[in-house]
Amino acid sequence: xxxxxxxxxxxxxxRSSSRVLxxxxxxxxxxxxxxxxxxxxxIASLTVGGGLCAVPFTQVDNLSHDSLIRRAASLVxxxxxxxxxxxxxxxxxxxxxYSKAVHTLVALQRRYVASLGKLTAAEEDSIWQVIIGQRxxxxxxxxxxxxxxxxxxxxxxxxxxxxxxxxxxGAEQASITVQTNIQxxxxxxxxARKLSQDADKKLAETKVMEVERMSQHAASLESNNDEEDVxxxxxxED
Numbered sequence: 001x002x003x004x005x006x007x008x009x010x011x012x013x014x015r016s017s018s019r020v021l022x023x024x025x026x027x028x029x030x031x032x033x034x035x036x037x038x039x040x041x042x043i044a045s046l047t048v049g050g051g052l053c054a055v056p057f058t059q060v061d062n063l064s065h066d067s068l069i070r071r072a073a074s075l076v077x078x079x080x081x082x083x084x085x086x087x088x089x090x091x092x093x094x095x096x097x098y099s100k101a102v103h104t105l106v107a108l109q110r111r112y113v114a115s116l117g118k119l120t121a122a123e124e125d126s127i128w129q130v131i132i133g134q135r136x137x138x139x140x141x142x143x144x145x146x147x148x149x150x151x152x153x154x155x156x157x158x159x160x161x162x163x164x165x166x167x168x169x170g171a172e173q174a175s176i177t178v179q180t181n182i183q184x185x186x187x188x189x190x191x192a193r194k195l196s197q198d199a200d201k202k203l204a205e206t207k208v209m210e211v212e213r214m215s216q217h218a219a220s221l222e223s224n225n226d227e228e229d230v231x232x233x234x235x236x237e238d
Contacts, residue, residue: 066170073166077178080162084155088185091148095192098141102199105134106206113206113213145196152189156182 108131112124119127159178167175 069169070166070171073162073169073171074174077159077162077166077171077174080155080159081178081181084152084159084181084185087148087152087155088188091145091152091189092192094141094145094148095189095196098138098145099195099199101134101138101141102196102203105131105138106199106202108134109206109210113210116213152185156185 108127112127112131115123115127159182163175163178163182166172166178
């Protein structure tokens with residue numbers, strides 16, 4: 001009965017508050033917001049005081065500076081890992097495209113060397129135009145690799161700094177995660193670099209073979225010219 005009487009008193013108070021709040025036809029906006037907040041506060045306090053609140057209030061954890069710093073450090077490591085993954089993917093794609101361009105150039109130059117001396121002047125000029133264009137493609141791909149590699153190196157450094165900051169702030173798990181991401185990224189890039197190094201090696205071998213073959217071809221032409229210049233009398237047997 002006592003609880004019911006308190007509840008009846010609460011309702012009477014709320015009715016009185018409502019009449020005061022909405023008695024004016026054109027209340028000011030800021031006053032209305034103020035009175036509304038007061039009204040909601042009164043409802044909450046009176047309901048709890050009357051013992052009629054069915055849902056208990058839970059106390060919110062008081063976040064300390066250390067806790068907030070750890071959360072911020074975790075966010076930084078997550079963002080750094082995302083940056084690293086994107087730059088890693090871009091660099092691997094760039095290295096792959098560079099390797100393809102080099103292999104194409106190697107195939108063209110070997111085809112030219114194999115056909116040396118068998119081509120007309122027009123055919124040789126046509127092949128050289130293709131080779132020059134492919135060399136430009138290789139150069140462009142190489143520049144792209146350098147550009148993405150520079151960004152990737154910065155991403156690795158950023159992740160290393162974030163990992164150190166997370167560790168010192170107490171976010172050990174976040175630090176371990178980003179360090180693992182760094183190792184995976186470095187391993188993937190290293191595998192891609194092996195492909196480009198193999199392509200560069202084949203290109204160097206092809207250049208050496210081309211120089212040797214062209215030297216032999218030039219010597220052959222010179223020898224033929226010398227034989228043509230020799231008087232016929234010297235070529236006849238005695």
